[in-house]
Amino acid sequence: MANVKCSIPKGTRDFLPLEMARRNYIFDTIRSVFRAFAFEPIETPSLENLSTLMGKYGEEGDKLLFKVLNSGDFMEGVDFHQDYHKVAPQICDRGLRYDLTVPFARFVVQHRDQLAFPFRRYQLQPVWRADRPQKGRYREFYQCDADMIGSTSLLNELELVQMIDMVFTKLGINVCVKINNRKVLAGIAEMIGAPEKIVDITVAIDKLDKIGLDGVCAELSERGLTDVQIQALGPVFALSGDTGTKLAALDGMFANVEVGKKGAAELNELFSLIAAAGISNRVELDLTLARGLNYYTGAIFEVKALDVQIGSICGGGRYDNLTGIFGMPDVSGVGISFGADRIYDVLTELDRFPADLAHSARVMFINFGPAEQAACVAIAARLRAQSIATLVYPDAAKMKKQMDYANRRAVPFVAFVGESEMRDGTVTLKDMATGSQETLTIAQLIEKLR
């Protein structure tokens, strides 16, 4: 068994202490905001029945599910002369969760009698996807989701925007929160009589600034819109300027398109709430935002970092029938998901992780031998009782070896307890950054390190 090659599966990661400290800083920040807004934590199992997961993420998603082999006599009666996608479900009953949303829907339906609605839940757990690994895309990664389900009030949407604002303000990342509404997009498509062309239309609107009106019209024509339909998009192209201007124009646009009118009214109300609430980060209406069209039914959110070129670092929206797939229809909900890996990359690029995350030990006691060690152990116990992360070097090794270890652990203070300190009940403390030393009583030491 000797010399097995050490490696981990493609697309997975080990996290070393400094990475862990930085990741925990992100998770703790997000969690603290979820808690301040009185969301409740839940966890669901990593393994779900494949019947729960299959068919929820499209055909591509089904392929990307990690399937877990059944135990026992799984091969009996299976015809292996078929392709993978026929055989896999016959020898695998369970799979690793692909996201937190489908398990959440299953959870709500299964435990509905034990939950207080509107139910506000947060969930920070890993998910798995058998995607081709590439830069920034992993086969195991954490999602950080918050959802409120069982209320149609737009106050929920406001609170999500406030939470986004609070998370990124705490993390020191300047962001723009982009908001759109699925009903407005549906209204536009209905208005021009091309409901199936929503994606083409939003892509085209998105290019207006770059390629101009003529360019956009040419592209729409290529994408199969008729001249009449393109003509009918006129009022949409006219929606320019800041959020206030766009909102005012939207109001008048959907004369006879009910769904569009409803969407415009929702956007108007939400932006009024946002204006009144005083959000620090930029929040704007973005009619080109079209994420998760087959899924969302109302507001859609996406958050972009302003100072780093990277994809969206948070997103979400309202859905009206998430639990319907599990037999509990007509329960509206709205939620957001923070992308911890991208947030990590943004904080790294901006060099904005707190410096003290590197310090997993606040102080290390040098070990001069059994008697001194005993004295250090007693002092260390008092520091640890005050939650001060404390090391006692485990052997009376050479000073250089002990100091090297203190440096590798990035310990900010090293403590010396020799003969005179033992006699006086003191500690000599060295500040590793400045090199300065001072002799302190134990009470002073605790005060200094706390």
Next chain:
Amino acid sequence: MANVKCSIPKGTRDFLPLEMARRNYIFDTIRSVFRAFAFEPIETPSLENLSTLMGKYGEEGDKLLFKVLNSGDFMEGVDFHQDYHKVAPQICDRGLRYDLTVPFARFVVQHRDQLAFPFRRYQLQPVWRADRPQKGRYREFYQCDADMIGSTSLLNELELVQMIDMVFTKLGINVCVKINNRKVLAGIAEMIGAPEKIVDITVAIDKLDKIGLDGVCAELSERGLTDVQIQALGPVFALSGDTGTKLAALDGMFANVEVGKKGAAELNELFSLIAAAGISNRVELDLTLARGLNYYTGAIFEVKALDVQIGSICGGGRYDNLTGIFGMPDVSGVGISFGADRIYDVLTELDRFPADLAHSARVMFINFGPAEQAACVAIAARLRAQSIATLVYPDAAKMKKQMDYANRRAVPFVAFVGESEMRDGTVTLKDMATGSQETLTIAQLIEKLR
């Protein structure tokens, strides 16, 4: 896709908010102690290569590994007319981790150049075992491990005992820490010339109090020990009384048995360190303790709750060659693992979870309509900025409905902002436990709720 049956795989669990709060209380307590002792967090992937896992847990363990089906054309060239244990490794390259120890060993070898030795790591992550589910045994459960690797000093053992003491003192669980040493057991077996009978011997010693010396001797005879061997166990049976008495007797027992002498010396030194350190919980030598014989090489720990009948709630020990299986021999380490599920059961039985874990919201604002809602949103923002978990009911629903929700969420305070409060800049706060109400300024409200 409608009406899919909602269930989760056998042996897995959903955790509802109150269970989560209680589990997090346990994890946070353990983590705070790991941090106070300057252990560093790491995480390893849920999926490991099967080559890393197979053969590390015995034949039975190999069967209990959850194996993940390969993607793509996994069936080509596989002869399915063989039994499961031949076929599985051909169609599965990866499996879910079975414990945190083998991945930790793999991690240390793989990242050895980036780690500061002695490396002190903690790891709180789920593990998976395809065991038959039963009461208290799950197929997915968390392990909470702390290990120090790269040092043979017994100060490490002392620190683990201190950590056990601190965790259970914080949790309010009275425990007994039982300690033994693998070398002493090896010494006893060597002394009587029956190294393969260690388990039989420890089982017999364990029954001494119950069935007496004659009963034990009869049982040992049944288990295949010769009369001469049983006779030679005399000095072991004579090891009775408290830890001090046993330690004193041990010292003289191993006249010519080097490994036994070494073990006795280690135990003596460790118990001296423990006596000097002032541990609150009971710590005792238990020569019948024999966990993980094929694995541990020095000290062995096991922790029993004193006031609840349940198996061990924490255990661990020293190993001298954990990383050897991955080609990095002779690195000694020592570690412990807390059993979160059993600790949960103990705290439940003792009814010792803090009452405030039930309160995921500290205050809820009643919603009287748009103008009042706006006032509440502004006050709520100030509370949330102070990390006070705050709800604003999302609709101006009937009072009864809003109060019912507050009760279901177990909110300790409900806040009313009506016309007069808006005019005066105040809040009327109702204490849900006592029913008493008072009108407060916002500053007073923050002070009260913080």
